[in-house]
Amino acid sequence: MKYLPKQIEKKWQKAWEEKNIYSAKNFSQKKKYYALVEFPYPSGDGLHTGHVRGYTAMDIIARKRRMEGHNVLYPIGWDAFGLPTENYAIQKGLHPTVITKKNTDTFRRQLKSLGFSFDWDREINTTDPQYYRWTQWIFLQLYAHGLAYKQKMFINWCPKDKIGLANEEVVDGACERCGTKVEQREKDQWMLRITAYAEKLLKGLDAVDYIEAIKLQQKNWIGKSEGTRIEFPIHYVAGSSQSPENIGANSIEIFTTRVDTIFGCTYVVVNPKHPILDANRALIKNWNAVELYRAQAEKKAGAQRREIEKEKTGVKIEGVCVINPATKKEIPLFVSDYVLAEYGTGAIMAVPAHDERDFSFAKKFNLPIIPVITAHAESTPNADEVYTGEGLVINSGKFIGMESEKAKKVIADFVHGESEVHYHLRDWVFSRQHYWGEPIPLVFCKQCEQRIKGGTFKKGIFSKGELSNPGWIALKDKQLPLELPKVKKYQPTDTGESPLAAMNAWTKTVCPVCKGEAVRETDTMPNWAGSSWYFLRYIDPQNKKALADGKKMKYWMNVDWYNGGMEHTTLHVLYSRFWNNFLYDIGVSPVAEPYKKRTSHGMILGEGGIKMSKSRGNVVNPDGVVQAYGADALRVYEMFMGPFDQSIAWDPGSIAGCSRFLNKVWDISMNKVSARTSASEDLKYKINTTIKKVSEDIESMSFNTAVSTLMIFVNTCYALEEIPKNVWEQCIKLLAPFAPFITEELWHQLGHKKSIHIDMWPRFDEKHLRSAMTPLVCQINGKKRAVVEIPAGTEKEGALKLALQDRGFATYAKDKEVIKIIFVPDKIINLIIKD
RNA sequence: GCUCGGAUGGCGGAAUGGUAUACGCGCAACACUUAAAAUGUUGUGAUCGCAAGGUCAUGUGGGUUCGAGUCCCACUCCGAGCACCA
Numbered sequence: 001m002k003y004l005p006k007q008i009e010k011k012w013q014k015a016w017e018e019k020n021i022y023s024a025k026n027f028s029q030k031k032k033y034y035a036l037v038e039f040p041y042p043s044g045d046g047l048h049t050g051h052v053r054g055y056t057a058m059d060i061i062a063r064k065r066r067m068e069g070h071n072v073l074y075p076i077g078w079d080a081f082g083l084p085t086e087n088y089a090i091q092k093g094l095h096p097t098v099i100t101k102k103n104t105d106t107f108r109r110q111l112k113s114l115g116f117s118f119d120w121d122r123e124i125n126t127t128d129p130q131y132y133r134w135t136q137w138i139f140l141q142l143y144a145h146g147l148a149y150k151q152k153m154f155i156n157w158c159p160k161d162k163i164g165l166a167n168e169e170v171v172d173g174a175c176e177r178c179g180t181k182v183e184q185r186e187k188d189q190w191m192l193r194i195t196a197y198a199e200k201l202l203k204g205l206d207a208v209d210y211i212e213a214i215k216l217q218q219k220n221w222i223g224k225s226e227g228t229r230i231e232f233p234i235h236y237v238a239g240s241s242q243s244p245e246n247i248g249a250n251s252i253e254i255f256t257t258r259v260d261t262i263f264g265c266t267y268v269v270v271n272p273k274h275p276i277l278d279a280n281r282a283l284i285k286n287w288n289a290v291e292l293y294r295a296q297a298e299k300k301a302g303a304q305r306r307e308i309e310k311e312k313t314g315v316k317i318e319g320v321c322v323i324n325p326a327t328k329k330e331i332p333l334f335v336s337d338y339v340l341a342e343y344g345t346g347a348i349m350a351v352p353a354h355d356e357r358d359f360s361f362a363k364k365f366n367l368p369i370i371p372v373i374t375a376h377a378e379s380t381p382n383a384d385e386v387y388t389g390e391g392l393v394i395n396s397g398k399f400i401g402m403e404s405e406k407a408k409k410v411i412a413d414f415v416h417g418e419s420e421v422h423y424h425l426r427d428w429v430f431s432r433q434h435y436w437g438e439p440i441p442l443v444f445c446k447q448c449e450q451r452i453k454g455g456t457f458k459k460g461i462f463s464k465g466e467l468s469n470p471g472w473i474a475l476k477d478k479q480l481p482l483e484l485p486k487v488k489k490y491q492p493t494d495t496g497e498s499p500l501a502a503m504n505a506w507t508k509t510v511c512p513v514c515k516g517e518a519v520r521e522t523d524t525m526p527n528w529a530g531s532s533w534y535f536l537r538y539i540d541p542q543n544k545k546a547l548a549d550g551k552k553m554k555y556w557m558n559v560d561w562y563n564g565g566m567e568h569t570t571l572h573v574l575y576s577r578f579w580n581n582f583l584y585d586i587g588v589s590p591v592a593e594p595y596k597k598r599t600s601h602g603m604i605l606g607e608g609g610i611k612m613s614k615s616r617g618n619v620v621n622p623d624g625v626v627q628a629y630g631a632d633a634l635r636v637y638e639m640f641m642g643p644f645d646q647s648i649a650w651d652p653g654s655i656a657g658c659s660r661f662l663n664k665v666w667d668i669s670m671n672k673v674s675a676r677t678s679a680s681e682d683l684k685y686k687i688n689t690t691i692k693k694v695s696e697d698i699e700s701m702s703f704n705t706a707v708s709t710l711m712i713f714v715n716t717c718y719a720l721e722e723i724p725k726n727v728w729e730q731c732i733k734l735l736a737p738f739a740p741f742i743t744e745e746l747w748h749q750l751g752h753k754k755s756i757h758i759d760m761w762p763r764f765d766e767k768h769l770r771s772a773m774t775p776l777v778c779q780i781n782g783k784k785r786a787v788v789e790i791p792a793g794t795e796k797e798g799a800l801k802l803a804l805q806d807r808g809f810a811t812y813a814k815d816k817e818v819i820k821i822i823f824v825p826d827k828i829i830n831l832i833i834k835d
Numbered sequence: 836g837c838u839c840g841g842a843u844g845g846c847g848g849a850a851u852g853g854u855a856u857a858c859g860c861g862c863a864a865c866a867c868u869u870a871a872a873a874u875g876u877u878g879u880g881a882u883c884g885c886a887a888g889g890u891c892a893u894g895u896g897g898g899u900u901c902g903a904g905u906c907c908c909a910c911u912c913c914g915a916g917c918a919c920c921a
Contacts, residue, residue: 212839213839213840213915213916216838216839216916217838217839217916217917220838220839220916220917221916221917223917223920225920225921227921254921255920255921256921257920257921258921269921312919336919337919338919338921339919339921340919340920340921342920343920343921344920344921348921349921350921351921355921356836356919357919357921358921360919422920422921423920424917424920566915566916569916570916570917637859640847640848640858640859641847641848641859642847642848643848645840646840646841646914647914647915648847648848649846649847651846651847651859651860653846653847653859653860653861654846654847654859654860656860657858657859657860658859660859660874661858661859663874704847704848704849704858704859705848705849705850705857705858707858707859708848708849708857708858708859709857709858710858711858711859712857712858715858775854776854777853777854779853779854779901779902781901781902782853782900782901782902783902784853784854787854808887808888819901820901821901822853822901822902824853827853827854828853828854828902830853830901830902831901832901
């Protein structure tokens with residue numbers, strides 16, 4: 001019989017589906033295991049080789065767990081809302097639903113052909129109203145708890161896609177999707193208060209097992225800084241046309257993490273939008289210059305600011321100065337856009353000696369640079385260099401000689417500073433002006449707005465969100481799902497309004513509270529919404545009463561192992577952790593942290609190491625590989641190609657190699673397996689070490705070395721005349737998670753009636769992990785001079801004797817004075833000799 | 836600029852401080868074949884040598900060690916992320 005992948009793969013795919021062997025059982029007595037992969041966006045291009053990499057890896061984990069006796073949940077679904085579908089719909093004049101159906105059909109067929117052990121009964125789709133009903137419900141919960149709010153703000157606007165983008169979706173000032181340069185537009189946007197969860201999201205990282213790089217990225221994204229808020233009194237400068245009584249505000253608050261350097265503060269800077277400017281307008285002598293600068297800064301705000309990074313700009317405020325509360329000296333006040341409006345207090349104390357940005361500003365404006373920290377007591381501080389590290393305090397009155405870290409607290413007290421924490425994390429822009437997304441289930445009611453603003457309403461009828469966003473009323477739970485209306489045109493508009501806004505019949509509605517006239521919100525939710533809680537829906541995908549049953553969630557949560565792309569390690573992981581933490585706080589999710597363990601896989605690049613893209617025409621379609629070599633070969637290849645966490649280039653030649661390997665496995669199984677059960681000591685050693693190595697490598701995602709270990713063992717078998725059936729079966733089982741089709745076929749050929757994939761995972765026997773003979777490396781002065789075979793466990797004396805029996809080695813040692821002998825049992829003997 | 840990875844044959848890569856180059860690709864020779872493909876066998880870091888064998892090689896320069904791809908210091912280059920966050 002010949003190995004014909006196409007035939008056997010079709011056969012087993014059907015058989016597995018009929019017997020439903022991969023279905024997860026709620027409340028099974030077996031230990032549960034929840035393995036999760038990021039569900040795909042079903043684009044028109046079909047499955048990508050990158051999907052195959054991640055899905056195969058988790059499939060291997062899931063299959064191994066099943067064979068180890070776990071009740072495994074390995075689900076899949078579709079993250080189907082999104083721009084490409086909408087764009088395609090516009091282009092072809094088809095409805096997005098139709099396109100989505102077609103695309104998911106393709107993806108489903110492809111995924112099935114690859115033999116992933118998904119539980120297809122739990123398939124979900126974010127665009128299904130029965131699914132997004134709960135996405136909307138979660139949004140309303142966030143709203144009710146005051147975590148969603150509408151705000152007028154500048155958004156990043158992509159003129160090509162005609163959509164507002166979150167900061168995270170802007171890469172180098174351009175749209176992440178299409179590369180078009182992003183513009184700034186002012187718009188009312190729904191925001192989610194993720195910043196309220198900054199501390200929880202940070203703390204939660206301590207309790208989970210994510211690879212270090214991911215934890216670090218999350219931490220950096222949240223960006224916690226602990227510092228001090230300090231008041232700098234404003235001082236009227238003589239010669240101004242106004243008298244001091246007319247000063248609009250008498251101090252500026254700044255935030256710093258380095259209060260220990262305050263004696264070196266030689267000026268203060270506020271950002272151009274800072275209210276202190278308008279408040280003191282009457283005192284500012286050069287108001288025209290200030291206004292001009294503000295106008296310029298406004299223009300280059302946001303994404304375009306990166307271009308002016310090198311040259312710092314700013315204007316000195318004439319007529320007003322501030323007092324350094326540490327030195328009590330007058331220092332000048334500046335306005336500059338290198339100080340951000342959105343962070344801290346929008347004002348800083350500038351310490352040019354110990355901050356790079358302040359230093360370059362001071363150089364340009366010729367401001368004094370006073371070093372107040374020195375790295376060592378001996379070193380003389382240099383005013384031409386920036387030192388940003390910790391050290392000893394100098395030039396700072398009574399604090400001289402203290403360690404800077406310790407000085408922070410006492411100096412803070414000295415200047416009456418308040419300790420304060422800030423985060424880099426910003427609130428999440430949650431509005432999109434597009435058709436193909438979840439409608440935001442709110443209406444605007446003028447009557448209710450009046451009542452809220454006037455305070456004329458009964459207590460308890462409005463939620464926290466409704467009170468802080470007067471007029472925006474939540475739909476009642478029973479009104480969900482708020483379905484997308486069927487429209488003729490879903491083209492986005494240049495005005496920045498959602499296409500839904502033109503749907504008068506749909507937007508006109510009734511207020512759920514007062515039954516008066518109301519208008520629907522026409523923005524939809526971003527892509528991230530549906531994927532922020534999907535792991536909960538898999539647990540109970542058909543539930544009509546709740547997003548999932550509480551008991552079932554308690555049984556399955558949390559996700560034991562979540563693997564996905566590197567590109568999602570900040571945003572998607574952070575957003576979904578936020579939602580799940582929130583759902584935990586309101587008693588819906590049974591755990592705060594959704595993912596116990598998170599890993600990420602590297603990208604697959606095109607041949608030659610360039611990115612795969614349609615425009616380059618180097619995209620590899622898995623279908624073609626399956627046609628030519630079979631799904632098993634593709635799976636084995638993608639695991640074998642290189643370290644799982646690194647990006648790697650596609651190499652068609654290597655697939656042929658993996659196909660050859662499977663042919664060899666087939667060949668041995670058909671021709672060399674004997675009914676004999678007794679194996680040689682050497683073979684026992686080899687199969688046991690193979691079991692150990694493959695088992696461990698799978699756990700550490702070292703799939704490439706797991707495959708090569710299997711190749712080595714198979715090569716050994718291939719060289720033998722015959723191989724005992726029980727040994728060979730162990731080998732097939734180790735290969736089963738990697739190549740599920742061929743192993744299932746061979747397993748049945750060997751006479752088994754049940755599936756190999758529910759058989760027991762092989763165990764190794766400790767006593768066969770050592771071979772009888774072992775090579776001993778013989779060195780002279782650390783240089784290898786010979787290798788001799790010795791019985792394992794030989795002691796030093798015996799080993800030396802055996803080593804010296806090697807003639808070549810003995811020649812080196814002859815007539816030499818041996819100073820020292822280094823001996824590592826079963827590994828090495830090293831004679832140190834005098835020349 | 837900052838943070839985190841990484842650098843090993845012609846290529847992808849392997850290697851708890853202990854035989855560097857496993858495994859695979861490619862290449863070469865041979866076998867099978869009328870022939871080719873497929874398959875199999877053998878060889879394959881560089882260099883000197885008929886050979887036995889020697890010498891040199893893990894980005895660069897130092898160090899620790901009996902012994903360093905692996906640990907330490909300095910540097911170069913590549914990749915990813917962040918980017919005026921005070």
